[in-house]
Amino acid sequence: MDELATYIAAREKDMLKLLEHLVNTDCGTYVKAGVDRVGDILAERLESLEFKVERSRQKQYGDHVIGHKPGTGMHRILFIGHMDTVFAEGTAKKRPFRMEGGRAYGPGVSDMKGGIVALLYALEALKEEAAQVYNRIVMDVVFNSDEEILSPTSRPIIEALARKAHTVCVFEPARPGGEYVIQRKGVGKYTMTISGRAAHAGAQPEQGRSAIEALARKTVALHALTDLAEGTTVNVGLIRGGERSNVVAESAYAEIDVRVPDAAAAARLDEQIHRIAGIPHVPDTTCRLTGGVLFPPMQQTPQMKRLFEAVQDAGRSIGIELRGIATGGGSDGNHAAQFAPTLDGMGPQGSGAHSDREQMVISTLTERSKVTALFLSKWPEVVGKIV
Numbered sequence: 001m002d003e004l005a006t007y008i009a010a011r012e013k014d015m016l017k018l019l020e021h022l023v024n025t026d027c028g029t030y031v032k033a034g035v036d037r038v039g040d041i042l043a044e045r046l047e048s049l050e051f052k053v054e055r056s057r058q059k060q061y062g063d064h065v066i067g068h069k070p071g072t073g074m075h076r077i078l079f080i081g082h083m084d085t086v087f088a089e090g091t092a093k094k095r096p097f098r099m100e101g102g103r104a105y106g107p108g109v110s111d112m113k114g115g116i117v118a119l120l121y122a123l124e125a126l127k128e129e130a131a132q133v134y135n136r137i138v139m140d141v142v143f144n145s146d147e148e149i150l151s152p153t154s155r156p157i158i159e160a161l162a163r164k165a166h167t168v169c170v171f172e173p174a175r176p177g178g179e180y181v182i183q184r185k186g187v188g189k190y191t192m193t194i195s196g197r198a199a200h201a202g203a204q205p206e207q208g209r210s211a212i213e214a215l216a217r218k219t220v221a222l223h224a225l226t227d228l229a230e231g232t233t234v235n236v237g238l239i240r241g242g243e244r245s246n247v248v249a250e251s252a253y254a255e256i257d258v259r260v261p262d263a264a265a266a267a268r269l270d271e272q273i274h275r276i277a278g279i280p281h282v283p284d285t286t287c288r289l290t291g292g293v294l295f296p297p298m299q300q301t302p303q304m305k306r307l308f309e310a311v312q313d314a315g316r317s318i319g320i321e322l323r324g325i326a327t328g329g330g331s332d333g334n335h336a337a338q339f340a341p342t343l344d345g346m347g348p349q350g351s352g353a354h355s356d357r358e359q360m361v362i363s364t365l366t367e368r369s370k371v372t373a374l375f376l377s378k379w380p381e382v383v384g385k386i387v
């Protein structure tokens with residue numbers, strides 16, 4: 001399938017141009033107009049790839065773009081890419097797309113505009129150079145607008161399509177070392193709100209019930225749940241409380257981030273956090289706990305292993321050795337993997353996500369696109385063996 005790689009190699013300039021256009025369109029999760037502009041650009045591309053495109057209209061966030069391409073085969077594949085970034089309005093203007101020393105910079109360049117561009121050109125190459133396979137595969141695409149705030153409105157859409165899919169490909173960036181993501185931890189978020197009783201810290205300290213003391217003791221207990229060997233972490237990442245130093249604190253508040261390697265650890269940790277919330281660390285204080293494990297862990301199944309081997313075969317056919325790793329970061333892959341074997345980190349190699357150091361290794365834009373096209377050209381055979 002040399003034609004696929006050749007087709008993509010010849011389009012590097014076009015790919016970078018599209019990437020520049022997308023990066024320079026402001027599209028933070030809360031910039032609806034910008035995300036919708038990105039959606040329009042992508043919808044047009046999908047239509048030219050013979051997808052029927054629908055919009056899932058959203059009031060607060062950008063509209064999700066959902067594409068469907070029928071096929072003559074019986075197996076179905078789902079591609080996922082998020083259009084939003086974490087950046088505030090005006091970021092694209094302040095630090096637009098630029099290239100320097102083999103790297104491209106700009107908001108969302110690797111997380112995850114690069115992955116979306118790599119996917120679109122992989123599909124185009126397949127359509128032009130391997131039409132028989134292209135016509136055979138039933139394809140769905142979701143370009144969602146709210147991944148960076150944990151996909152509140154796109155999650156049901158992704159889950160419904162993942163249920164029907166035999167394989168899901170997520171175009172989040174490859175890790176800084178170029179690795180694909182074969183396992184993701186579960187991600188949880190909790191809040192604790194402690195209520196105590198205010199009192200003069202000097203005149204009547206015995207009447208006070210310190211919410212800060214209660215929260216501090218709970219923080220120590222929560223952090224003690226971290227088990228690095230198991231891969232479980234608990235981080236109280238934000239605390240607020242009290243009014244002034246001479247007043248016993250009436251209230252305190254904490255936000256807690258939790259990462260777990262598997263479902264059993266998630267259940268155990270959830271129970272332990274509830275237990276800690278219930279301990280009367282300071283008598284007469286109350287603790288209100290909200291939250292839970294929002295992203296279930298994505299664990300590698302034998303089917304996922306087989307699919308990743310097919311990706312590695314595709315890499316070898318263009319002379320690159322691809323590796324996979326586990327990561328603590330969550331993505332829509334966590335949701336999809338509950339229903340279908342999922343490959344993640346299929347985008348170009350990136351680092352510095354969510355910061356002004358975000359970058360993408362330019363050579364990997366075509367490289368990942370080629371790997372995807374070559375993988376898809378073999379996919380009907382591969383999937384036939386695993387389902």
Ligand SMILES: [Zn+2]
Nearest residue numbers: 082111112172
């Ligand atoms: Zn992302």
